[in-house]
Amino acid sequence: MKLLVCISKTPDTTTKIALTGDKSALDANGVQYIMNPYDEWYALVRALEITEKSGGTVTLINVGKADNDAIIRKGLAIGANDAVRVDIEPQSSLSVAKQIAEHAKTGNYDIIFLGKETIDYNGSEVGAMVAEYLDLPFISYASKLELDGNTATISRDIEGGVEVVEVATPFVISAAKGLAEQRIPNMRGIMTSKTKPIAVVSPVAFDDLAVTVSYELPKEKSAVKMVDPNDMDELVRLLHEEAKAI
Amino acid sequence: MILIFAEHQKGQFKKAAFEAVTYGYKVAQATGSSCAALVLGSASDAGTLGKYGASKVFQVEDAALENFDSQVYAAVIAAAMQQTGAKLLVLPHSSTGKSLLGRLAARLNAASVAGVNALPVVDNGFRVKRPVFSGKAIAEYELKSDIKIISLTGNALQPQVTGQDAPVEALSVTVPASRVKVKSVERAEGIVPLPEAELVVSAGRGMKGPENWGIIEELANVIGATTACSRPVADADWRPHHEHVGQTGIAIRPNLYIAIGISGAIQHLAGVNSSKTIVVINKDKEAPFFKAADYGVEGDLFEVVPRLTEAFRKFKGGNG
Numbered sequence: 001m002k003l004l005v006c007i008s009k010t011p012d013t014t015t016k017i018a019l020t021g022d023k024s025a026l027d028a029n030g031v032q033y034i035m036n037p038y039d040e041w042y043a044l045v046r047a048l049e050i051t052e053k054s055g056g057t058v059t060l061i062n063v064g065k066a067d068n069d070a071i072i073r074k075g076l077a078i079g080a081n082d083a084v085r086v087d088i089e090p091q092s093s094l095s096v097a098k099q100i101a102e103h104a105k106t107g108n109y110d111i112i113f114l115g116k117e118t119i120d121y122n123g124s125e126v127g128a129m130v131a132e133y134l135d136l137p138f139i140s141y142a143s144k145l146e147l148d149g150n151t152a153t154i155s156r157d158i159e160g161g162v163e164v165v166e167v168a169t170p171f172v173i174s175a176a177k178g179l180a181e182q183r184i185p186n187m188r189g190i191m192t193s194k195t196k197p198i199a200v201v202s203p204v205a206f207d208d209l210a211v212t213v214s215y216e217l218p219k220e221k222s223a224v225k226m227v228d229p230n231d232m233d234e235l236v237r238l239l240h241e242e243a244k245a246i
Numbered sequence: 247m248i249l250i251f252a253e254h255q256k257g258q259f260k261k262a263a264f265e266a267v268t269y270g271y272k273v274a275q276a277t278g279s280s281c282a283a284l285v286l287g288s289a290s291d292a293g294t295l296g297k298y299g300a301s302k303v304f305q306v307e308d309a310a311l312e313n314f315d316s317q318v319y320a321a322v323i324a325a326a327m328q329q330t331g332a333k334l335l336v337l338p339h340s341s342t343g344k345s346l347l348g349r350l351a352a353r354l355n356a357a358s359v360a361g362v363n364a365l366p367v368v369d370n371g372f373r374v375k376r377p378v379f380s381g382k383a384i385a386e387y388e389l390k391s392d393i394k395i396i397s398l399t400g401n402a403l404q405p406q407v408t409g410q411d412a413p414v415e416a417l418s419v420t421v422p423a424s425r426v427k428v429k430s431v432e433r434a435e436g437i438v439p440l441p442e443a444e445l446v447v448s449a450g451r452g453m454k455g456p457e458n459w460g461i462i463e464e465l466a467n468v469i470g471a472t473t474a475c476s477r478p479v480a481d482a483d484w485r486p487h488h489e490h491v492g493q494t495g496i497a498i499r500p501n502l503y504i505a506i507g508i509s510g511a512i513q514h515l516a517g518v519n520s521s522k523t524i525v526v527i528n529k530d531k532e533a534p535f536f537k538a539a540d541y542g543v544e545g546d547l548f549e550v551v552p553r554l555t556e557a558f559r560k561f562k563g564g565n566g
């Protein structure tokens with residue numbers, strides 16, 4: 001099978017968020033960037049398991065500038081065969097999806113994997129967009145994927161439960177927890193990753209339709225009100241009268 | 247016109263559908279437009295969406311719409327957008343809505359914003375806000391295309407009854423064949439799914455083991471809350487996977503979140519810190535969760551929780 005895994009770069013969750021002076025962007029100073037965990041732990045690892053079992057290749061694709069190469073190398077160290085980087089600073093979800101679809105439409109991929117969302121913007125949009133551009137089925141929030149020839153049986157998380165679907169390749173799938181187990185790159189992987197190819201390709205022109213105007217930080221929470229553990233009637237009163245939550 | 251995708255489950259509208267219609271109604275008022283709802287599949291009282299502000303309900307009934315396939319649904323919604331001439335589409339920010347948002351944005355070449363939680367600013371263009379970086383910042387976007395699509399987070403506003411039932415008009419749309427076969431759907435019956443729940447009782451590793459969850463379920467029962475849990479609890483199979491909230495689980499924003507024996511790690515908070523009111527019960531006064539809480543109780547949960555349940559029971563008794 002020929003598999004494509006879309007990977008993106010996000011700030012680590014524990015990053016403290018600060019804004020630039022004009023509030024137009026996140027202040028990148030001191031921000032620790034990582035590969036989006038859903039892409040790395042679940043999408044990439046499940047793709048690798050499939051090719052390890054039945055043969056084939058795993059290609060990574062990332063939309064971003066050269067400073068993303070560190071993350072791409074990590075994906076190669078975990079086991080991907082090669083990588084493509086579309087050389088443009090990612091703007092909206094739609095522009096990222098457009099770039100991925102441009103590459104994928106001639107790539108003859110059997111399955112295109114992504115994480116269910118990025119942990120910075122949590123939009124969950126790119127997978128559905130790529131699928132639409134390529135006119136492919138899209139199975140989101142997959143927590144299990146089994147292949148039998150060209151037929152995949154996939155469990156996907158839905159509100160309060162699970163749905164099981166069957167779909168033939170090619171398709172696009174977004175990975176949730178459960179799809180695979182995180183892998184730590186070993187020394188050999190790290191060494192060989194240095195010689196694996198990263199093809200840098202030029203972006204196609206795309207006009208962004210949704211533009212970020214500004215950022216703001218949420219209002220600080222007021223201090224916690226401690227309630228006597230022996231007086232839960234008081235807590236109920238506060239929840240009813242003050243918070244109006246009950 | 248503003249079109250609202252009214253999600254339902256076997257003909258029962260979800261609360262998110264009423265919220266989205268209320269949202270659409272308010273945007274229509276601010277922009278001098280009108281708001282209509284779109285229902286896919288069979289739902290007997292689709293007209294009821296009129297009560298929340300839809301002046302009309304469009305419905306496409308076709309056996310092929312009984313199961314959800316984002317590709318089929320997107321094709322039908324796009325056709326409905328065209329037929330009705332709608333310029334703004336509002337989707338719920340649910341697993342269904344999220345799968346549709348991206349598809350429709352690509353298909354209609356529309357600007358899209360996922361997870362909007364407030365009304366747009368419409369005086370000069372169309373701008374909306376949404377939380378980003380797990381709620382640690384808020385971003386504002388300008389939507390520049392002719393057709394615009396947003397998904398609305400649950401509990402972002404209260405559904406409001408403003409009128410009466412609306413007329414239902416059948417739309418004739420060709421429904422494409424699905425390439426995805428749904429083999430089974432399993433849902434926990436009889437409970438409000440977490441993303442829609444207004445009241446949530448959540449517990450963590452402080453519970454010591456799955457056999458102790460009786461007190462959590464009893465508390466949840468008394469106030470009609472949905473139960474949730476921290477990640478290690480789901481990982482250890484103490485609780486079902488779909489109860490797991492946080493960065494790797496579900497993100498929720500109920501009116502009330504009661505966190506019991508949960509330390510409040512940043513990844514946990516990422517999924518719950520938009521809750522309107524947070525109560526934390528923990529025996530460790532240094533637990534980081536207290537910093538994110540509105541009300542805190544420092545004490546042993548095995549003593550405090552039964553006491554709280556009793557207090558709620560008394561309150562419910564007194565207040566009907």
Ligand SMILES: Cc1cc2nc3c(=O)[nH]c(=O)nc-3n(C[C@H](O)[C@H](O)[C@H](O)COP(=O)(O)OP(=O)(O)OC[C@H]3O[C@@H](n4cnc5c(N)ncnc54)[C@H](O)[C@@H]3O)c2cc1C
Pocket residue numbers: 037449450451452453475476477478479490491492493494495506507508509510511512513514517527528529530533545546547548
């Ligand atoms: C990338 C990543 C993603 C993650 N995603 C998530 C996620 O989505 N959701 C999530 O929840 N976690 C997530 N985690 C894990 C997270 O970091 C924490 O480890 C986890 O939330 C801790 O769960 P807990 O609070 O139940 O357990 P603990 O941290 O062990 O806390 C137990 C708490 O119970 C209290 N306690 C113990 N006994 C009692 C008692 N008798 N009475 C009262 N209080 C008591 C203790 O004081 C303590 O505060 C993630 C971690 C990583 C690295």
